[in-house]
Amino acid sequence: MAASLSIGEFSRLTHLSVKTLRYYHDIGLMLPASVDPATGYRRYTTGQIDTALLIRRLRDIDMPLAELRSVLDTADDNTRAAAIVGYLDRMERRLVDAQHAVRSLRDLVLDGTRAITIEYRTTIATPSIARIAVVQRDDITPWCAETYPLLYGALGLAQAAPIGPGGALYDADFFEAGEGQVVAFVPLSAEAQAVPAGLDRFEVPAATLAVATHVGPFEELDRTYGLLGRSVIDRSLATTGSIREYYLMSPGDTDDPAQFRTEVCWPIHHQPGEEP
Amino acid sequence: MAASLSIGEFSRLTHLSVKTLRYYHDIGLMLPASVDPATGYRRYTTGQIDTALLIRRLRDIDMPLAELRSVLDTADDNTRAAAIVGYLDRMERRLVDAQHAVRSLRDLVLDGTRAITIEYRTTIATPSIARIAVVQRDDITPWCAETYPLLYGALGLAQAAPIGPGGALYDADFFEAGEGQVVAFVPLSAEAQAVPAGLDRFEVPAATLAVATHVGPFEELDRTYGLLGRSVIDRSLATTGSIREYYLMSPGDTDDPAQFRTEVCWPIHHQPGEEP
DNA sequence: TTGCTCCTCACGTCACGTGAGGTGGC
DNA sequence: TTGCTCCTCACGTCACGTGAGGTGGC
Numbered sequence: 281m282a283a284s285l286s287i288g289e290f291s292r293l294t295h296l297s298v299k300t301l302r303y304y305h306d307i308g309l310m311l312p313a314s315v316d317p318a319t320g321y322r323r324y325t326t327g328q329i330d331t332a333l334l335i336r337r338l339r340d341i342d343m344p345l346a347e348l349r350s351v352l353d354t355a356d357d358n359t360r361a362a363a364i365v366g367y368l369d370r371m372e373r374r375l376v377d378a379q380h381a382v383r384s385l386r387d388l389v390l391d392g393t394r395a396i397t398i399e400y401r402t403t404i405a406t407p408s409i410a411r412i413a414v415v416q417r418d419d420i421t422p423w424c425a426e427t428y429p430l431l432y433g434a435l436g437l438a439q440a441a442p443i444g445p446g447g448a449l450y451d452a453d454f455f456e457a458g459e460g461q462v463v464a465f466v467p468l469s470a471e472a473q474a475v476p477a478g479l480d481r482f483e484v485p486a487a488t489l490a491v492a493t494h495v496g497p498f499e500e501l502d503r504t505y506g507l508l509g510r511s512v513i514d515r516s517l518a519t520t521g522s523i524r525e526y527y528l529m530s531p532g533d534t535d536d537p538a539q540f541r542t543e544v545c546w547p548i549h550h551q552p553g554e555e556p
Numbered sequence: 557m558a559a560s561l562s563i564g565e566f567s568r569l570t571h572l573s574v575k576t577l578r579y580y581h582d583i584g585l586m587l588p589a590s591v592d593p594a595t596g597y598r599r600y601t602t603g604q605i606d607t608a609l610l611i612r613r614l615r616d617i618d619m620p621l622a623e624l625r626s627v628l629d630t631a632d633d634n635t636r637a638a639a640i641v642g643y644l645d646r647m648e649r650r651l652v653d654a655q656h657a658v659r660s661l662r663d664l665v666l667d668g669t670r671a672i673t674i675e676y677r678t679t680i681a682t683p684s685i686a687r688i689a690v691v692q693r694d695d696i697t698p699w700c701a702e703t704y705p706l707l708y709g710a711l712g713l714a715q716a717a718p719i720g721p722g723g724a725l726y727d728a729d730f731f732e733a734g735e736g737q738v739v740a741f742v743p744l745s746a747e748a749q750a751v752p753a754g755l756d757r758f759e760v761p762a763a764t765l766a767v768a769t770h771v772g773p774f775e776e777l778d779r780t781y782g783l784l785g786r787s788v789i790d791r792s793l794a795t796t797g798s799i800r801e802y803y804l805m806s807p808g809d810t811d812d813p814a815q816f817r818t819e820v821c822w823p824i825h826h827q828p829g830e831e832p
Numbered sequence: 833t834t835g836c837t838c839c840t841c842a843c844g845t846c847a848c849g850t851g852a853g854g855t856g857g858c
Numbered sequence: 859t860t861g862c863t864c865c866t867c868a869c870g871t872c873a874c875g876t877g878a879g880g881t882g883g884c
Contacts, residue, residue, distance in 0.1 A: 282790060283789045300873085300875095307873095319838075320881095321882080326785075326789050329786050341658055341661065344872080361665045365665060371654075371658050375658065382647050388613075389640045502571070503609060506570070509602075510569075510603075514559050573849085576847085598864085621846080621847070835884100840879095840880090844874105844875080845874090846873105848870105850868105851868095852866105852867090852868090853865105853866095
């Protein structure tokens, strides 16, 4: 019943180029139904159109060939559908992220004049409740989304009130190696009750800091980091130590990322104008 | 004032890898502020952080390096902003298209059982008003969006009513070479008044057709085409001639693409069961 | 027989990443 | 002096596209 087609005919019906079909044959992704042993001519059947169209659809949305291969190798329809839907989910998230990146860049370009103000501050050690973990840069958003409700939830249960805005310490490795220790903390008076399992007492160390307040979504923090880092280095104030952020207005307070206010704190060895 | 940085320090501040920075130097996209003639060590300045961050942002959303180069070569701020925003516009459209592709594939995977019914039909020549042009496959959507309001608008002015649903003829080249003649037509009684400039009288030729009705957005037509083409070829009915579509329910009738009904008509040399 | 289709190499493209093997700076 | 940083090749990767040069089928 299924008729036989030359590679050119099959190409026209599937909108996969002849070169692409030959390449898929070479790598074993999609084999012709038969190959003439004398001439090497490839023959496809109409029954292969479905598969070819699926491949084209998935390639159109950039599924890597390795993943496509494992999808095609999946015989069971439900398992295969689940694998595809899993990819679609990931893809949709990436598209949304890309849209945010486009919009944020548009804001930056159309309003590139926003300067930052930098203040200098020496903090004292602060008792707090904290969650400490080694986190990858790419995982920081979900980790925070999970951690802060946990911390504030624990305070609620203990009927204790925070004595300042929550924040986090980021190990230098976190930025430099893409993975490092992160301490998410909420300041709390030392007399407050015992902390639940999984959370720790932690004393946020005293520090001398250059501080810039970032207004807007977390994805745009890079600009504030860039300007703050530049200022610190230009003034030869840089020292080792953790980068610190304080979340003055965050997802716990508002749903609108444009309203977020984040203090970015860069460790310095002395305040400008003071004795080193 | 601008401090000097090694490539590693600059890499950490900009999140561009050392390899990437060296590559940008090689191709002349972004030069170090200085290079030690003895050791080849590259030196960057804090004043280059802004440019590096812009590059990173634009690369994050896949601007090709050639375009990035022309953006960076643009000295005038407004012209540069316009070039970036132009790219952002194109990118945003592509992202929306990709989202549609993802959703449409999701529908297909979750409801892959939809079969099509194929009927056979012999039509007679039909007088019509038409717009004829050579169109690229990629441009067909805007071309149609422009053409049908024109055609129906002309009918309105002439106080003439169409005598059947609008449609289009697609030359074989349109599908095979990516560009070919397209005739968009609306059937009209031969006695109706003269046609306005830019439009033509056209007689849609008689034909014997295999017809499948596609329900849903135009982006999913490939599946109906695949199933219809497969059926026609399997039955050895294929012949040369234009592919034809009739728009029974289209953007002129509803805003919801899920409601669109399109007859896809494949030319055949005789109806199955009849004498060839 | 003409001309269209199909074939197989070999190499190019894009934007880097991955080592190898070696030197420089603090 | 140690070990971390930086250097330059050369080659790899991903998913094909672009010819060159030649054969096959109708």
